[in-house]
Amino acid sequence: MAESKAVGDFGLIGLAVMGQNLILNAADHGFHVIAFNRTVSKVDHFLENEAKGKSISGAHSIKEFCEKLKTPRRIMLLVKAGSAVDDFINSLLPFLEKGDIIIDGGNSHFPDSNRRTKELSEKGIRFVGAGVSGGEEGARYGPSIMPGGNEEAWPYIKDIFQSIAAKSDGEACCDWVGDEGAGHFVKMVHNGIEYGDMQLICEAYDIMKRGLGLTNSEIGDVFTKWNTGVLDSFLIEITRDIMKYNDPDDGKPLVEKILDSAGQKGTGKWTAINALDLGMPVTLIGEAVFARCLSSLKGERTRAATILEGPEIPEFTGDKQAAIDDLEQALYASKIISYAQGFMLIREAAKQYSWKLNNPAIALMWRGGCIIRSVFLADITNAYRAEPELENLLFNDFFKKAIQKAQPGWRRAIVRGIEMGIPTPAFSTALSFYDGYRTKDLPANLLQAQRDYFGAHTFHVKPECASKNLPEGKDIHINWTGRGGNVSASTYLA
16 A cells, blocks of 8 residues: 555544544644545535644545555544444455554444454454543543453554543543443443433422422522532533523523423443343433333323322422432432442443453543533542442442431432422432342342242242251252142252
8 A cells, every 4th residue: 555645643434523523633632634434525525614724634435544544544433333333344444454443433332342343353453442422522622432342452542542532630531441342331331320310310300390399590500509519510510501591582491391201312221231131230220211211101191190190299388498408418329329330230241241341440531521520420430549349339438428428318308209299210219229238138038939939949048047958058949838748848959
C-alpha cells in the first residue's frame, strides 16, 4: 500500500451526530482523523461544513479509508449494533494487516463482542468493544469510554481514548476494563443503572407532586437543592431544568403535556436478563424495566383507573420539608443499593466469563462524561481503590454508615407512598433487597420443603441441625405425607 497516503492517526466510520462529534473531539486533541460513511455524500458535506479547517480527511471507499491510515491502523465503528458491525468488519478485512485494530463504539450486546474478539484474533486483528456514554455533547467534549477486548490493542489506543475522554479531578474517565466483551458488558450495566436512577427520580417526583401537592416549580427547587448535596448528579440537574421548563405557547409546564408511556432501547432489559442468567438479584434495575413496561399499557391503565379502587390521596397537612428530607434519604439509599447490585453483577460476570476486571477504574470511568455521572461515584471509586476485591459495596464503611443514616427516612417515605396509593417499585424493591440481604435466615427453607414435597427436588439441612437421618451436605428427599412409608424416612441422593 502506498505509504505516502497514510496520514491518519485514527479512522472513524459512521457520520451520525455521535460519530461526527467524536471526530471533531479527536481533531481538537491533535489527531489527524480519517472519516468514512456508507453514504459517501455525507463525508463531503461533513468536510465542507463542520470539519472545515480541521485535521480531518475523508475517504470515498473502504480501500481509500484504509490506505490513508498509519499502521497499526486504529479504526472505530460507530454504526448500528448488530449485523451492520459485522458487515463493516468483513468489508475492512481485505485491506487490513496483522496488528491492526478495529474498535466497535456502538451499543453492541457483549456476547457479540466476545465472539468478535475471538474471531478477529484468529485473523491477527485486534478487536476492542468500547462502551461510549455521554450522548452527543459527551462525544463532542468528553465522553466516558469503557474499552475491553484484545488487551494488546490498549497501548495503541490509550493515547487517543484518554485524550478525548471526560476528565474527573484530572483523571481521564477511560481505562482498560477487561477481556473480550467486558467493555460492552460494563456499558450495559451502566445503562441498567441509568434506568434505575431515572425511575427513582420519577418516583420521588410523583410523591412530591401527587402526595405532597408541590407545584412543578417547587419540585424544581427541591431538585436544585438536592443537586448541591449527596445527590449531585447529571440526572438530578436535568430533572431540575425539566421541572422549570414551561411551554412558550401557554406558560404551562411542558412535562405535564408529555404522554406517560416510556420507551426503551433494550440495554436495561439486557441487564435484567443477564442478572437472571447469572442468578444475581439485581432487583432495582429489573423493577425499573418493568415500570417502563407498565407505563406502556396506557390504554389499560386508563380503563383500570375507572374500575379499580384505591386510597384517595388527601391534601397533605403534615411537615412538607420533613417529608422532602425523607425522600432525599430514600433516593440516596436506593441509589446505593442500585450501584451495589450493579457491581454484584459485574463481579459475578467476571467469575462466570473468566474476565479480569478493573473494578476501581470502572467507577472512575462513570464519574464524568456519562449519563449516570455524579459526585457519589467518587465515593465508589475510593471504596474499590481501597479494596479492589471488595465483596459488596455495602460492606464498605462509608456506604454502610450512609445506609444506616438514611434508613428511617427511607422507610417513612415508602410507607407514605403505600398509604397514599402512589407506586414506588424502585424504592420498595431497594429496601426489600437490603432487608433480605441482611437477613441470616430467609423463609427459603419453606420454599425448599415445598419443592421437595411436590417435585422431589431435595434439600440440604442446616449444619447445626444435622443428624444421622439428616446428614449435612447431602441431597435429601422426604416422603412428606407418610403414605407408603415413614414420614421421617429420608433418601440421600448423590
